[in-house]
Amino acid sequence: MKTMHSRESEKTPGLANPFIVGNPVPPTHFIGREHEVTTIKQNLRGPGKGSSAISGGRRIGKTSLLHYLKSLEATQDWKALETEHVFIYLDCLSISPFTAARFWQKVLHLIEPFANAKVKRQVKTLGTKTRIPNVDIEQLFDELADAGKLVALLLDEFESAISDTRSDSADFLNLLRSLINRPLRGLALIIAGRDPLHVLCRDIFAPGSPFYNSFVFVPLGLFSRAEANELIDRALEDTGIVFDEDDREFVFKISRGHPYWLQLACSHLFDAYRSREYKDHHFDESIDRQQAKQYVEDKFRIQARPHFEELWKTCTQEEKRALVAVARRSQEQGLVRRIVAAIRYRKLTREFNVDLDSLINRSIVVKTDSGDFDVFSPIFARWILSEGRKL
Ligand SMILES: Nc1ncnc2c1ncn2[C@@H]1O[C@H](COP(=O)(O)OP(=O)(O)OP(=O)(O)O)[C@@H](O)[C@H]1O
Ligand SMILES: [Mg+2]
Missing domain, CATH: 1.10.8 (Helicase, Ruva Protein; domain 3)
Structure with a gap:
């Protein structure tokens, strides 16, 4: 079979590399994720106008998916809906340092172009306040719903919006929850973070029904x-x-x-x-x-x-030990070393169930076709054994 060279490419020495490495991919180059897109779409367009929480490890495609979802608003499919969906993308990392007040100021600023005259006036008044009362925000989204609009807020890097050391985190989550559960439903959230939402909010004390209860979970995995x-x-x-x-x-x-x-x-x-x-x-x-x-x-x-x-540094000590065991098992050479590694691996994976789950959620460890676990790349596995252990 012809492998790599074609006479065609000889004519175009400046041929650009078509692969996109690093930046989020534009919607035109977005691949796959059909199931995830359908889940989020159906949830949002259904009678509940539901919210979704995307999770996945570094560079798995969270931002690309949010951009792709935003691009859907221009499709006939969405334009034909009775409720007008206004998609707004916001990278929570861009609000630094993050405070709930600054967050709402930014959201209001982004909503204004889509609002009718009445809501515009409200937005202007609220924009002058240093602290916007919750009731005003609720009223604003009710007005939007009344006007036949649903704001779908796409919140990237959601972990930077909440922190167990910030006193307003619980209040912030409570307000978001109340907004996405209001009978008029002027707001739906699609949030993206590295960890699943319940893990992200684990250390935030917010009384009542947990924040994540209102979301459909959408974990992103490997292609x-x-x-x-x-x-x-x-x-x-x-x-x-x-x-x-x-x-x-x-x-x-x-x-x-x-x-x-x-x-x-x-x-x-x-x-x-x-x-x-x-x-x-x-x-x-x-x-x-x-x-x-x-x-x-x-x-x-x-x-x-x-x-x-970076991946290694984000792992806990227990996760690192589990990773070493998993890497050894797949990389060890020689029969005796392989058997020893397999025994050690079995013992450790029993101990490290929870850590393995967390590594799998972040696509650092993957389940193989035979139902076993392995480090996602053999190159990373070799790196763990030669360099990771020294760090
Ligand atoms: N749906 C996709 N189609 C094609 N390539 C993709 C897709 N999703 C991700 N990629 C690849 O992964 C890279 C990272 O994507 P993206 O920035 O969306 O990930 P992320 O999860 O937001 O990363 P981070 O954890 O750094 O925020 C892209 O540059 C591209 O190479
Ligand atoms: Mg991203």
Whole structure:
């Protein structure tokens, strides 16, 4: 099968790398997540006008999903609804230091362009106050609902909006809950954070029904093979470069379908094939494929190092011990060492059930096809054993 080089790409030496690594992907390049999008849509459009809580580890695609959801408001499907949905994206990290008062000032500012004259006047008056009374905010969303509008507030980095050390966190959550539960329903929330909502709010004391009760949970996991293939097919369209089955297997193996790591691996593979193409137009495919993979692994390892360090630092001591055990089990060479590692792993996973769950929620550990656990990437597993343990 033709692997990487096509005569087409020779004509376009400036061929741009089509893979997106790091920034949230624009809605036009958004891949997969069909189930998650449907869940959030149905919840929001249903009679309950329900709220959703997206969760997932670093770079799993939370912001990309929020941007994609926002882009839906322009579709005929949404425009045809009786209630007008106004999607507002807000990165809670952009409010620094975060206070409830500053949050509401910002939300009001973002709502104003969509409001009718009456609500605009209200927004202007409230905008002059340093502290907006809860009742005024409730009234404002009731007015919006009365005018046939539903504000769908997309709150990114939600963890930065609440903190157990800030005294107004409980009050802030209580107000949000009361707003999304009001009979008139002028507000729905779609929030995104690293941990599931109940974990995020665990240390905030708020009497009454817990905040997370009002949400549908939407955990984001790894891409399936079909989603990974779709990503590759869409990116390579019109580039003249082809990844064959073997290439796909390779990039899937080192990323395990984690969207960011998959894009990173694909991006390096693309570079390898593209630059090789221009160096010598004639080459032995079998050698080149090997070289390209080695190139990708080397690049991946270098580029991933700060990310691995960051992942490692966010783990608790117990999680680190569990990770070492899991990594050892998959990486140890030699029969005796493998058996010892497997025994140790079994003992430790019994002890570390809770920590494994948390690592799985963040896609650092994944469940394999055979029902076992493994570190999401063999490159990260090797890093844990060689460098992580020293940190
Ligand atoms: N649906 C998607 N389609 C294609 N690529 C994606 C998708 N979601 C995520 N990615 C890849 O993952 C990277 C990170 O995405 P994004 O910034 O949305 O993640 P995040 O979870 O918000 O990250 P962070 O934890 O840093 O806030 C993107 O640059 C892209 O490479
Ligand atoms: Mg993000």
